[in-house]
Amino acid sequence: MKVKPGNEGKKLRQKLKRNEQGTFKLPPNRPTIAAFIKADNVGRLQNLVPIRHARMSKSPFTFYRATASVMAYDLAFQPHTKVNVQAIGDAHLANFGGFATPERSLIFDANDFDETNPAPWEWDLKRLATSFVLAAREKGIGESTTLEIARNVSKYYRESMQEFAAMNILDLWYIKFDLEGIRDMAKVKRSKKQLDKLISKGQKQSIQKELYKMAISSSGNFVIKDQPPLVYHPFDIDKSRKMIEGFFKKYAETLQSDRKWLFNQYKMVDLAMKVVGVGSVGTPCFVALLMNKKDEPLFLQIKEAGESALEPFTGKSIYKHHGQRVVAGQRLVQAASDVFLGWSTGPGGRQFYVRQLKDKKISPDIETFDKAVLKGYAKLCGRMLARAHAKTGPSSLLAGYMGKREQLDMAIGKFAVAYANQTERDFAEFMKAIKSGKLKASFELPD
Structure with missing residues (x-):
């Protein structure tokens, strides 16, 4: 009608x-x-x-x-x-x-x-x-x-x-x-x-297949493969582990309770810089590999969120955190959204949003x-x-x-x-x- x-x-x-x-x-x-x-x-x-x-x-x-x-x-x-x-x-x-x-x-x-x-x-x-x-x-x-x-x-x-x-x-x-x-x-x-x-x-597509495509086994643990200039480790993960864990703790608080419980079944094992897209190149973007007790992988993409290109002409976002702006807009517009979609703040106050990197995504x-x-x-x-x-x-x-x-x-x-x-x-x-x-x-x- x-x-x-x-x-x-x-x-x-x-x-x-x-x-x-x-x-x-x-x-x-x-x-x-x-x-x-x-x-x-x-x-x-x-x-x-x-x-x-x-x-x-x-x-x-x-x-x-x-x-x-x-x-x-x-x-x-x-x-x-x-x-x-x-x-x-x-x-x-x-x-x-x-x-x-x-x-x-x-x-x-x-x-x-x-x-x-x-x-x-x-x-x-x-x-x-x-x-x-x-x-x-x-x-x-x-x-x-x-x-x-x-x-x-x-x-x-x-x-x-x-x-x-x-x-x-x-x-x-x-x-x-x-x-x-x-x-x-x-x-x-x-x-x-x-x-x-x-x-x-x-x-x-399966997360297990992505594991063998993106990671290698090293000393009994999986680590993300360096593929410069597109994927590389910009800093020592062990020295930065406390900071990374703090980032994920804040991220988990943005998930609804059942998804937070699911996320907490995993532990971060590696993190690397990943160059993505065309317009996004240069904005800090990371891929994190997490594993649970059954050695099942989860890949998360961590992408910086800045001011929207629209904001200078439409007015500031109602959200002070641009990661939250992205997540809120995505949840409003999409018919269904990633269960791991959330946001957090990194060193220097940089704002990020988080989502699954590979979840049967097809372009x-x-x-x-x-x-x-x-x-x-x-x-x-x-x-x-x-x-x-x-x-x-x-x-x-x-x-x-x-x-x-x-x-x-x-x-x-x-x-x-x-x-x-x-x-x-x-x-x-x-x-x-x-x-x-x-x-x-x-x-x-x-x-």
């Missing part, structure tokens, strides 16, 4: 016409890209910053993945409805994927919440649509089809919001996008094969997507984003504003193409900064 646009939504159209959502104008006195990047690098581990730049230099799309702060700045100067939801904050297409729920079924959902904060709903939608334009261009897909894909992101977001606005709120919160169900509904044969591979990959292989699969993926991401926003925002108001026609979809497509063009110009400026030596790029750790 779909709801009809209400008076409230129609009044919102009077304040901001839907076609105005297609407007993109470069903000006045916008900083240079080198200035943006250098500001982002403040507080990062400086020996890893050249690796971050090197990863960003692969293509405009990978550059885009690492520059949520640039787009947040630009979006703040564009017309928007000022209607807030719990925004993902970095809702590009590579930040969606599959993982296992506590009940062990595989679902599809957003999976990166470093930038989450209340913000205007269209900011997530525009970032998602733009990411599809850049990904389609990287694959050599024609501009007319690329525009259609961007519009589809909005179309399925809009139509799904109509559906979700009419639902009982409890039913909405119980919705999960089961991967096997998605596979059965896929209309394109190649999409079904892609999903079969992802489901099979997820089902084959779509974007490089293997063809035109048909990318179209289907755009629909799925648009629908998932609508569910996320409907959970935490005024869904009936948004459904009424967007309506049943395609005005919003046309505008979002127009914006996505314009902002992808700007991203390509920003990427060219970034590459010039590397070539001139203003920014250093290297895939190796400095001596």
